[in-house]
Every structure is written in structure tokens, then in C-alpha cells.
Amino acid sequence: MxxxxxxxxxxxxxxxxxxxxxxxxxxxxxxxxxxxxxxxxxxxxxxxxxxxxxxxxxxxxxxxxxxxxxxxxxxxxxxxxxxxxxxxxxxxxxxxxxxxxxxxxxxxxxxxxxxxxxxxxxxxxxxxxxxxxxxxxxxxxxxxxxxxxxxxxxxxxxxxxxxxxxxxxxxxxxxxAPHKAVVDCGFIVKGVPESGLAPWIKKASRLEDSIYLKSHPKGHETMGPVLEIRVLASGKSREEAMAKARRVLEYVAEKARGLGGETGEINCKGEGQANS
Amino acid sequence: MxxxxxxxxxxxxxxxxxxxxxxxxxxxxxxxxxxxxxxxxxxxxxxxxxxxxxxxxxxxxxxxxxxxxxxxxxxxxxxxxxxxxxxxxxxxxxxxxxxxxxxxxxxxxxxxxxxxxxxxxxxxxxxxxxxxxxxxxxxxxxxxxxxxxxxxxxxxxxxxxxxxxxxxxxxxxxxxAPHKAVVDCGFIVKGVPESGLAPWIKKASRLEDSIYLKSHPKGHETMGPVLEIRVLASGKSREEAMAKARRVLEYVAEKARGLGGETGEINCKGEGQANS
Missing domain, CATH: 3.40.980.10 (MoaB/Mog-like domain)
Structure with a gap:
């Protein structure tokens, strides 16, 4: 093993x-x-x-x-x-x-x-x-x-x-290499300062094991803020890793919309090792 | 001091x-x-x-x-x-x-x-x-x-x-900061493998103090080789640093031409701290 x-x-x-x-x-x-x-x-x-x-x-x-x-x-x-x-x-x-x-x-x-x-x-x-x-x-x-x-x-x-x-x-x-699949998925949020989303990022980061969730500021914190929310997720298969990533990102996206933000589509890269 | x-x-x-x-x-x-x-x-x-x-x-x-x-x-x-x-x-x-x-x-x-x-x-x-x-x-x-x-x-x-x-x-x-000027100068050589110029690079690196000379391969080693030769040089003034850089680079350029290479113009960047 x-x-x-x-x-x-x-x-x-x-x-x-x-x-x-x-x-x-x-x-x-x-x-x-x-x-x-x-x-x-x-x-x-x-x-x-x-x-x-x-x-x-x-x-x-x-x-x-x-x-x-x-x-x-x-x-x-x-x-x-x-x-x-x-x-x-x-x-x-x-x-x-x-x-x-x-x-x-x-x-x-x-x-x-x-x-x-x-x-x-x-x-x-x-x-x-x-x-x-x-x-x-x-x-x-x-x-x-x-x-x-x-x-x-x-x-x-x-x-x-x-x-x-x-x-x-x-x-x-x-x-x-470990027998696991790794994906790196994310989406863009417009109109929410990183500091406003921070408590939800923290909560979301605990929703799943083997994930790493992070917000990347792409614009000004308060004047027209743009954030990229990305998660690195791994699982036994690509499906499992993708499901984890989606669950975490959808949680953050919902909170971002609740704060008045506009959220983009989820995009992913990475295949990892697992047969899937 | x-x-x-x-x-x-x-x-x-x-x-x-x-x-x-x-x-x-x-x-x-x-x-x-x-x-x-x-x-x-x-x-x-x-x-x-x-x-x-x-x-x-x-x-x-x-x-x-x-x-x-x-x-x-x-x-x-x-x-x-x-x-x-x-x-x-x-x-x-x-x-x-x-x-x-x-x-x-x-x-x-x-x-x-x-x-x-x-x-x-x-x-x-x-x-x-x-x-x-x-x-x-x-x-x-x-x-x-x-x-x-x-x-x-x-x-x-x-x-x-x-x-x-x-x-x-x-x-x-x-x-x-140290009271010195630093310049980063270099030129392109075509037609000489890095390994052919290597003994001269070594000799040139000892011509002056406070210099760091390096060859950067930009193409294939033997089929149409292109090298960038660069030196980081420092001195009490920009003039002194530039003079060191030029002496070292001109030595390498001459050797490169002796090996059948074609050499480009010397270009520099950097100002450093010294008044010059």
C-alpha cells in the first residue's frame, strides 16, 4: 500500500x-x-x-x-x-x-x-x-x-x-506516487471584499478532508473587488476529488452571492494518478 | 563606513x-x-x-x-x-x-x-x-x-x-545599502557551444574582483548554439562597474570570435547606489 x-x-x-x-x-x-x-x-x-x-x-x-x-x-x-x-x-x-x-x-x-x-x-x-x-x-x-x-x-x-x-x-x-486524484478548481467573485468573505472561507475549508481552499485577490479590496476562489482537492478518484471541490466552492459561491457578489462558472484543471 | x-x-x-x-x-x-x-x-x-x-x-x-x-x-x-x-x-x-x-x-x-x-x-x-x-x-x-x-x-x-x-x-x-554601483551587462554569442567557451569563461571570471560571470544557453549545445554571456559587476561608481563588465565581456567576446562565433553588442541594465 x-x-x-x-x-x-x-x-x-x-x-x-x-x-x-x-x-x-x-x-x-x-x-x-x-x-x-x-x-x-x-x-x-x-x-x-x-x-x-x-x-x-x-x-x-x-x-x-x-x-x-x-x-x-x-x-x-x-x-x-x-x-x-x-x-x-x-x-x-x-x-x-x-x-x-x-x-x-x-x-x-x-x-x-x-x-x-x-x-x-x-x-x-x-x-x-x-x-x-x-x-x-x-x-x-x-x-x-x-x-x-x-x-x-x-x-x-x-x-x-x-x-x-x-x-x-x-x-x-x-x-x-500516492494513489489519488488531484484537481484544482475555482471561480471568480466580483463585488465582495476578501475580508467580508473570510469567515465563510474558513468555514468552507472545514467541510471536507484533503482540500486546500484559498482566496486570491485580483483587484482592489473595496473598490470593485475581484477575487478568485480556488480549491486543491484530492480523492480516491477524479470524481471524488471533483465532488469535494464542487461542494466547497458551491458553499462559498452561495455565501458570496448572499453578500451581494456576482459569481462565475467553476473551472478545473488536473487529472492526478487515479484511474477514473 | x-x-x-x-x-x-x-x-x-x-x-x-x-x-x-x-x-x-x-x-x-x-x-x-x-x-x-x-x-x-x-x-x-x-x-x-x-x-x-x-x-x-x-x-x-x-x-x-x-x-x-x-x-x-x-x-x-x-x-x-x-x-x-x-x-x-x-x-x-x-x-x-x-x-x-x-x-x-x-x-x-x-x-x-x-x-x-x-x-x-x-x-x-x-x-x-x-x-x-x-x-x-x-x-x-x-x-x-x-x-x-x-x-x-x-x-x-x-x-x-x-x-x-x-x-x-x-x-x-x-x-x-553598500555604497557601490551594480550593473548587469551581457551580449549574445552564436555558433559556439557552451562547453567550448567554458575554459575562457572560467579565465574571464578571474580578471576582476566583485564580478559574477555566467553563460546562459539559449539554444542547442551543438546545432546552432546561442549563448547569452552576462556579468554582474559592482564598483565604487557606475563607471568603475561598467569598466569591469566591459573588460570581462570583451575578453570573452574575443575568445568566442576566435572559436568561430558571432558576437552581438553589449547591453547593460542597473544603476546601483553610487553617485556617478
Whole structure:
């Protein structure tokens, strides 16, 4: 029987995220994927390109999470050091991985390039890790199963990260994912301040188990207020999750109309794992 | 004399970020602001709407950073609990702040609304904190000066967060910001794989102090590679920072052309603090 509450940490490596040069869309994409697979995303942490910082946060993740996914820092440059940080955090050596070496060698051979020190570096994985093929770019990923925690390291380039996750990581995570369906449903309310609806949101949040209800202000609190009410609900099947979501949202919608609000249609996304 | 290396942590609160319902643009915006003010952004951490998690990460920030900025969780709903988490992490009580109370009261009075329990809750700040006016929405922010660390809490709604930062927080942080100018400059290289340029990037990164040089792959590694080379450079004046950036980038550009690459114009952003 699979566990029902499995936590995941996402650790994104790179100064360019910290300084705001790029927006962390990788974390959002992975967060949604993990959520709909049934995992509970507990942290997203961005660290500098620094061995100590990577080691520290990956180490915390290993101590506390079932799944740790890192993005970034797998490339050929001097500041790509994620796998060394993962290895240290896991108490493993960083070694030349035979399969990763073949992948890197073939990648460059296809384009007529030699293997240099910088290219070979991309085949250095934590001892015992499995190389994840990169169908888009040069750097293989790494999957390190430590028993209590699986540490998965993917590149920071979004096209590479997404392809590797969908082709190799998602099928593996599905094997340990909780057997549940997850949906994310919501609707828009116009004309009610968030603070006016707050007591009903609180009551509604207790109507069902395994739901997370939240109001997102989209306009001004008092001058033409617009709120998005959304619930993340899980159940044994998609039908069950949907029924929970609908019951909670319909309760809030009724209260919102009672306060003079105008409510929109309920919309949903997400499929989750369950057969339904 | 001001310190020259001051670190900052950004802690964004909200399940909606963890599950990927929204992308964390707040962190990128704040990261850029703090960087160009001269601070070194060392962590961006997203935590669930959970008192224990908020307390834990804010507590780590207080122990290690000069500046901790939180976003989100200041509103009127049951799951808005950031300031309670900050208070716990700081070893302070959460108390009704008189100025915050006036702000909230006046905000709702203007729209003809009474003060309810949920609205009053937004005036509860850590003991000793200063209320930050919210020119856009209802919830005041909080600035808690603990001596070694300043903890600043802003709402999660981007328009509110940005207005409060620019009007109240930025002038305050400027007082303790390092007296230096920061620029972020870069150029595009076509036709050279990142792994080919990697040894030169490493050498270039040692040409100057107080720079951070990085290559960002924008295309395929071998089939029509496109790289963006960027450097974050700081100096006593904008001229000094720009001169460092140019020297480093021109070195890389020359090497890239030597490898058969085509290089674009250097572009820069950022002003920093120094008079120049």
C-alpha cells in the first residue's frame, strides 16, 4: 500500500534566479507536475552557485523529504557544481558515470566535437546514481536513490528539464506516487471584499478532508473587488476529488452571492494518478 | 563606513506558489531590486501557509541574514499567518499595532465598511514592529528591526508589494545599502557551444574582483548554439562597474570570435547606489 502523504522539495540552483535576471518558471512547472502526481510540495528553495549552499539545502531536503528535485548547475562551466553538492549532501563521492559518459560522448560525436575536460565533467555523477538521458541537450541528469529519499537532478534549461522530467522522471515517480486524484478548481467573485468573505472561507475549508481552499485577490479590496476562489482537492478518484471541490466552492459561491457578489462558472484543471 | 557585503533572504509564503498555480514573479522583482541596491541575495525560499514552516525559515533568515523580506500571508483569511510566524521566529508577541489599526480602520471607513474581526487581524504586528502603509490595498506591511536583522513583511499581491517597497522600504534600505554601483551587462554569442567557451569563461571570471560571470544557453549545445554571456559587476561608481563588465565581456567576446562565433553588442541594465 502506497503512502498517502509524500512530501517533495524543489531546489533551484543559480545566481541568475536570485538576482531576478530570470523568473523561476521551472519551479512552477515542477510544482504543478508534482502536485498533480499526488505529492505535497513543501519547499522551493533557490540557492547561489555555491557548493556550501547547494550541499546545505540538498542535505536538509534529504533529511526531511521523500523526493528532492534540483534544477540547474549540470553544465560544462566552472560554476556548474550541483552534482558535487548533491554528492556531498548524500555522503557519496562524485565519480565518472559510465552511462553518462557514453551519453555525453555520443552527443558531441554526433556533432563532430571531441571530448574535452569541460564536456567530460558533465558525466561526473554521485556514486550509485543513475544517469538520466537528455533528449534535448548535452548534460545528463542524475537520479540518486538513497532509500528514504530520491534526489533527482535536472538541467536548468527549461526545454531540457521538461523533456527529461516527462520522459524519464514522471514514469518513475508515478511508481511511488500516492494513489489519488488531484484537481484544482475555482471561480471568480466580483463585488465582495476578501475580508467580508473570510469567515465563510474558513468555514468552507472545514467541510471536507484533503482540500486546500484559498482566496486570491485580483483587484482592489473595496473598490470593485475581484477575487478568485480556488480549491486543491484530492480523492480516491477524479470524481471524488471533483465532488469535494464542487461542494466547497458551491458553499462559498452561495455565501458570496448572499453578500451581494456576482459569481462565475467553476473551472478545473488536473487529472492526478487515479484511474477514473 | 557602510558594510560592503550585506546579504538578504527572500521568503515567499503561499501554497499557490508551491503547487505552481502562480509563478513567483515577486521574488524575481525583489531580487533585482535588492541586487541593484547593492545587497547580495542569498536565498529565495517558498514555504507553505503553515506557521511552523514560516517560523522555521524566517528564523534561519534572522540567524543568518542582515535583511529578510517576506511576501504574502498578510491578508484577512484564516491561512494568512506570516506575521505570527515572524513574531515567533523573532521571539516577540503578536500585538495590535496602533498605527496599523488606524490604517486598516481608515481604509475600510473610506469605503463605508465596519471593522470586523478579520479586518482587525490585519493590524496585528510583531511587538516593536513599524507598520508600513499600503497605498494600494488594505493590509499594512511590517518592518521589524532586530538590530542585526531587519525583517520586512509585504503583501503577496504584486501591485501592493511593489508600491510599498518603492515608497517605504527602498528609501529605508538605501540607508544601510553598500555604497557601490551594480550593473548587469551581457551580449549574445552564436555558433559556439557552451562547453567550448567554458575554459575562457572560467579565465574571464578571474580578471576582476566583485564580478559574477555566467553563460546562459539559449539554444542547442551543438546545432546552432546561442549563448547569452552576462556579468554582474559592482564598483565604487557606475563607471568603475561598467569598466569591469566591459573588460570581462570583451575578453570573452574575443575568445568566442576566435572559436568561430558571432558576437552581438553589449547591453547593460542597473544603476546601483553610487553617485556617478
Amino acid at each position: 502506497a503512502e498517502e502523504n509524500i512530501n517533495a522539495w524543489i531546489i533551484t540552483v543559480g545566481n541568475e534566479i536570485l538576482i531576478g535576471r530570470i523568473v523561476n518558471t521551472n519551479a512552477a512547472w515542477l510544482g504543478e507536475k508534482l502536485t498533480f502526481l499526488g505529492f505535497r510540495v513543501e519547499r522551493v528553495i533557490t540557492v547561489p552557485d555555491s557548493l556550501e549552499d547547494i550541499e546545505e539545502e540538498v542535505g536538509r531536503g534529504i533529511a526531511r523529504a521523500r523526493i528532492v528535485i534540483t534544477t540547474g548547475g549540470l553544465g560544462p562551466t566552472y560554476d556548474d557544481m550541483t552534482l558535487e553538492g548533491v554528492a556531498r549532501a548524500a555522503g557519496r563521492r562524485l565519480v565518472l558515470n559510465e552511462k553518462a559518459y557514453q551519453m555525453v560522448k555520443e552527443f558531441y560525436a554526433r556533432a563532430g566535437y571531441e571530448l574535452t575536460k569541460e564536456r567530460e565533467k558533465m558525466a561526473m555523477l554521485p556514486e550509485g546514481a543513475e544517469a538520466i538521458p537528455n533528449p534535448v541537450g548535452a548534460a545528463p541528469g542524475s537520479l540518486l536513490d538513497l532509500g528514504d529519499t530520491i534526489v533527482i537532478s535536472l538541467p536548468g534549461v527549461p526545454a531540457e528539464m521538461k523533456a527529461m522530467f516527462e520522459q524519464y522522471v514522471e514514469p518513475r515517480l508515478s511508481e511511488i | 557602510a558594510e560592503e557585503n550585506i546579504n538578504a533572504w527572500i521568503i515567499t509564503v503561499g501554497n499557490e506558489i508551491l503547487i505552481g498555480r502562480i509563478v513567483n514573479t515577486n521574488a524575481a522583482w525583489l531580487g533585482e531590486k535588492l541586487t541593484f541596491l547593492g545587497f547580495r541575495v542569498e536565498r529565495v525560499i517558498t514555504v507553505p501557509d503553515s506557521l511552523e514552516d514560516i517560523e522555521e525559515e524566517v528564523g534561519r533568515g534572522i540567524a543568518r541574514a542582515r535583511i529578510v523580506i517576506t511576501t504574502g500571508g498578510l491578508g484577512p483569511t484564516y491561512d494568512d499567518m506570516t506575521l505570527e510566524g515572524v513574531a515567533r521566529a523573532a521571539g516577540r508577541r503578536l500585538v495590535l499595532n496602533e498605527k496599523a489599526y488606524q490604517m486598516v480602520k481608515e481604509f475600510y471607513a473610506r469605503a463605508g465598511y465596519e471593522l470586523t474581526k478579520e479586518r482587525e487581524k490585519m493590524a496585528m504586528l510583531p511587538e516593536g514592529a513599524e507598520a508600513i502603509p499600503n497605498p494600494v490595498g488594505a493590509a499594512p506591511g511590517s518592518l521589524l528591526d532586530l538590530g542585526d536583522t531587519i525583517v520586512i513583511s509585504l503583501p503577496g499581491v504584486p501591485a501592493e508589494m511593489k508600491a510599498m517597497f518603492e515608497q517605504y522600504v527602498e528609501p529605508r534600505l538605501s540607508e544601510i
